[in-house]
Amino acid sequence: MEKGQIIKALSGFYYIQSESGKIYQTRARGIFRKDNITPLVGDYVQFFFETEKEGTLEEILPRKNELKRPAVANVDTGIIIMSMTDPAFSPSLLDRYLVSLEYNAIQPVIFITKTDIASEDEYEKVEKECQVYKDIGYTVILPERQVEWSTDEIHAALEESVSGKTAVFMGQSGAGKSTLLNKMDSSLQLKIGETSKSLGRGRHTTRHVELVPLLGGLIADTPGFSALQFEIIEEAELSSCFPELWEMGMNCRFNGCVHQNEPNCAVKEAVEAGDIASFRYTNYLSLLEEIQNRKPKYGKKGDRT
Ligand SMILES: Nc1nc2c(ncn2[C@@H]2O[C@H](COP(=O)(O)OP(=O)(O)O)[C@@H](O)[C@H]2O)c(=O)[nH]1
Ligand SMILES: [Mg+2]
Numbered sequence: 001m002e003k004g005q006i007i008k009a010l011s012g013f014y015y016i017q018s019e020s021g022k023i024y025q026t027r028a029r030g031i032f033r034k035d036n037i038t039p040l041v042g043d044y045v046q047f048f049f050e051t052e053k054e055g056t057l058e059e060i061l062p063r064k065n066e067l068k069r070p071a072v073a074n075v076d077t078g079i080i081i082m083s084m085t086d087p088a089f090s091p092s093l094l095d096r097y098l099v100s101l102e103y104n105a106i107q108p109v110i111f112i113t114k115t116d117i118a119s120e121d122e123y124e125k126v127e128k129e130c131q132v133y134k135d136i137g138y139t140v141i142l143p144e145r146q147v148e149w150s151t152d153e154i155h156a157a158l159e160e161s162v163s164g165k166t167a168v169f170m171g172q173s174g175a176g177k178s179t180l181l182n183k184m185d186s187s188l189q190l191k192i193g194e195t196s197k198s199l200g201r202g203r204h205t206t207r208h209v210e211l212v213p214l215l216g217g218l219i220a221d222t223p224g225f226s227a228l229q230f231e232i233i234e235e236a237e238l239s240s241c242f243p244e245l246w247e248m249g250m251n252c253r254f255n256g257c258v259h260q261n262e263p264n265c266a267v268k269e270a271v272e273a274g275d276i277a278s279f280r281y282t283n284y285l286s287l288l289e290e291i292q293n294r295k296p297k298y299g300k301k302g303d304r305t
């Protein structure tokens, strides 16, 4: 029996990268279907093989986490691609991505694109906002203004976050995910400027997810990302997805304080004192209200965009 990781699932085949780096084409044992288990890209598995094209996926090892969109298991790093301009940098969107990563115990990395075309004012504004995220402890990669980074510079900035890990690129359409991946590996030749609409989002086409070997790790090359899990996060769990709120919340008077209307709330006091950025707190409150106002869902989890 060999150990490996599923890097691609297509037309009933699972492509497994073995520990030695070789890729095997396998089919899953019938028992998975019977037990209603779907192997996922990213799964660590045990498999047998006759040849490189004829293998059998025998067993799925326990998952560390599981993202719905893209459907990838065992994600270590989430690289959030945020453009500085076109579309404009949005801390509230960034916070949504961060919450979904924190919730799944995935290490976030923030990468800012399009700094080469940003105005001086845009750059200064985003730089200040990025400093807030750095102060919280997040890794923020911010290239200089009017500069386009070379492949080597991009590799150097991302190597530590990707090497030996399973990573996913996430970020809204047009942020520059495909452009960045192509710069990291020109053989990928991903289409640029392709919108999620033209890729059939919303219809029942299943685009395949693939992990590509890069920088000594694997990166999920996916055109879109909407694995925001506000359907399952509970009210009381949300502040644990905002590290600086979580830390300050230890000092709140009430056990289970959600830092909204409670008296003697240490988080609110820290916001007033300027120790917690007010835009972070505002984004927290609006997500909290979203959770409080959501209606019970009866559909299948992860089926909605
Ligand atoms: N000037 C500039 N344009 C970029 C950069 N990254 C992406 N673009 C452009 O932004 C548009 C969307 O890029 P794309 O990589 O398709 O975004 P994706 O939807 O996130 O994959 C394309 O027209 C790219 O040429 C960048 O760093 N600088
Ligand atoms: Mg793209």
Ligand SMILES: [Zn+2]
Pocket: 249, 252, 253, 257, 258, 259, 260, 262, 264, 265, 266, 267, 268
């Ligand atoms: Zn509180």
